[in-house]
Amino acid sequence: MEYNADKKEIKLDRELSKLDEFVVDFCRLFNGNYVLVSGYISIIFGRSRATEDVDLIVPDMDFSAFRELWYVIDKNDFECLNTSKPEEAFKMLKEHAIRFAKKGKAIPNIEFKTIRNEIGNYSFKNRIKVVLRKGLLYVSPIEMQIAYKLMLGKSNNEKDLEDAKHLYELFKERLNNAELNKLIKQFNAEKEFEIIK
Amino acid sequence: MNELYKPDLKKIRSAKTDRERNFIERLEFIKFWANYVKTHGDEEWSKQQNVLIDSQIIIARRFYKKLGETEEGRKKIKELLGMTYNKE
Numbered sequence: 001m002e003y004n005a006d007k008k009e010i011k012l013d014r015e016l017s018k019l020d021e022f023v024v025d026f027c028r029l030f031n032g033n034y035v036l037v038s039g040y041i042s043i044i045f046g047r048s049r050a051t052e053d054v055d056l057i058v059p060d061m062d063f064s065a066f067r068e069l070w071y072v073i074d075k076n077d078f079e080c081l082n083t084s085k086p087e088e089a090f091k092m093l094k095e096h097a098i099r100f101a102k103k104g105k106a107i108p109n110i111e112f113k114t115i116r117n118e119i120g121n122y123s124f125k126n127r128i129k130v131v132l133r134k135g136l137l138y139v140s141p142i143e144m145q146i147a148y149k150l151m152l153g154k155s156n157n158e159k160d161l162e163d164a165k166h167l168y169e170l171f172k173e174r175l176n177n178a179e180l181n182k183l184i185k186q187f188n189a190e191k192e193f194e195i196i197k
Numbered sequence: 198m199n200e201l202y203k204p205d206l207k208k209i210r211s212a213k214t215d216r217e218r219n220f221i222e223r224l225e226f227i228k229f230w231a232n233y234v235k236t237h238g239d240e241e242w243s244k245q246q247n248v249l250i251d252s253q254i255i256i257a258r259r260f261y262k263k264l265g266e267t268e269e270g271r272k273k274i275k276e277l278l279g280m281t282y283n284k285e
Contacts, residue, residue, distance in 0.1 A: 001234075001235075001239055012239055013238070013239040013240065014239040014240070014242075014243035015239075015240055015243040015244050015247055016243075016247075017243070017246070017247040017250040017251055018247075018250065018251045018254050018255075019250050019251075019254060043250070045234070046230070046231070046234035046242055046243070046246055047227075047246075048227075048230055048246055048249060049249070050249055050250045050253035050254070052253075052257060081278055099278060105258060105261075106258075106261045106265075106274060106278060107254060107257040107258050107261055108254060109278070158220050158223070161224075162223060162224065162227055165224055165227045165228070165231075166227050166230070166231050169227065169228050169231030169232065169235075170231045170234055170235055195224075196224065
């Protein structure tokens, strides 16, 4: 694994899991206009746990752009698990995430959301390119992932603190500490950081 | 595996409850594993990790397939996936 923080790029020569192949296939349909967030970021970088869903966020779009995307997704053998109608899916997207999986399968699936807040904006703007053997992925910056997971860990969610710990231990020599501390302070997660450090 | 897993016993002994001890032990293992990922080739650690990830997907798919064989089961799947609308 080679992390070039200046280029915002990580070269990862890992053997792809079935989950990674699924994510790469789905993300390819977005031409780089997305960012992966949350638990999958720890997993792609080696965290020893599995997951059923992967969180992906995209910039907000109008219905015509969504419908176009819907047909591309459908043509590539994926389907929405919530509804078969793009109009209904678009309506749902205004309120909550919708899920996509390979046709006929429920697992694994993508939890698809549009960017709704500053955390999403930051993650998209500062995303990191992960270059894999087969394809590439855009993921949220590591500092944000650690801080965000620490914030989720405030409600005694041990899994999130463990995800933060994995990323911190793995990248600690290469992190932008000023940025990490700023984000942790923003999320009031100093106490949680002490637990995993 | 050549590396020995040596958890910080002082930290583990400081736990006040079983749950806390269990959590500290997991954090200690995460530190060990993250260090393994850092110090070994991507191919080597990912092969080990994939056994866990791929088997979970296979088992979960088997489970959902079986569950989806009945109307009641299909309803359950929707509940499990947190769906609020019906799929046609």
